[in-house]
Amino acid sequence: MLLMREFAIRREVFYRMRERNFLWLAGLALLVIALFLTDSQVIPGGQPVVINQTAVPPAPPLDSEKVAQGAILYAQYCAKCHGENLEGSLNWKRALPDGSLPPPPHDSSGHTWHHPDELLIHIIANGGDRAYNSKMPAFKDQLNREEIAAILEFIKSRWGREEREYQWWVTVRPNP
Numbered sequence: 787m788l789l790m791r792e793f794a795i796r797r798e799v800f801y802r803m804r805e806r807n808f809l810w811l812a813g814l815a816l817l818v819i820a821l822f823l824t825d826s827q828v829i830p831g832g833q834p835v836v837i838n839q840t841a842v843p844p845a846p847p848l849d850s851e852k853v854a855q856g857a858i859l860y861a862q863y864c865a866k867c868h869g870e871n872l873e874g875s876l877n878w879k880r881a882l883p884d885g886s887l888p889p890p891p892h893d894s895s896g897h898t899w900h901h902p903d904e905l906l907i908h909i910i911a912n913g914g915d916r917a918y919n920s921k922m923p924a925f926k927d928q929l930n931r932e933e934i935a936a937i938l939e940f941i942k943s944r945w946g947r948e949e950r951e952y953q954w955w956v957t958v959r960p961n962p
């Protein structure tokens with residue numbers, strides 16, 4: 787009897803320990819994920835971005851208030867075509883029968899990050915190129931400059947570090 791009880795207690799202690807270990811591991815995993823997320827969004831200051839032997843100043847950290855405002859506007863105006871998660875259309879690289887292209891993703895898998903701010907703002911304000919039968923609408927009557935900038939800030943917050951740095955570089959490089 788005594789032995790049985792002792793066995794039960796030991797088992798209990800063992801399970802508690804396992805639980806505690808598990809909590810520890812879960813906590814550690816969360817920390818690693820959090821660090822990874824911050825790292826991919828906020829570029830630690832001080833490192834110039836050098837591409838093609840051309841250095842530009844470090845990419846500034848994103849403005850979290852603008853990112854939050856942009857997220858709301860994005861959901862309202864852009865998500866229905868570009869996807870709630872910025873994932874774009876399936877087969878977005880393949881032209882539709884009318885020759886137009888489906889909405890591309892705005893996350894790292896797309897090509898939005900290949901373009902400088904100026905061009906992205908132009909496309910959002912004035913719509914896609916009519917010459918290519920583009921179905922990207924113009925938003926200049928619905929969104930002002932600050933709102934467009936906030937949406938861009940939100941989109942940038944979803945890129946990995948490389949995409950963010952590349953897009954920053956194409957935006958500010960001298961003599962493009």
Ligand code: HEC
Pocket residue numbers: 860863864865866867868886887888889890896897898899901906909910914915918919920921922923925937
């Ligand atoms: C009615 C559907 C639709 C809505 C709504 C829409 N887009 Fe688009 N967008 C498109 C399509 C389709 C394209 C691809 C056009 C092309 O390549 O000709 C596109 C292209 C773009 C591009 C160029 C992408 C690149 O990677 O070069 C940007 C930037 C863009 N959209 C931003 C936005 C933003 C920001 C919003 C919300 C304010 C928005 N779009 C809302 C359909 C839409």
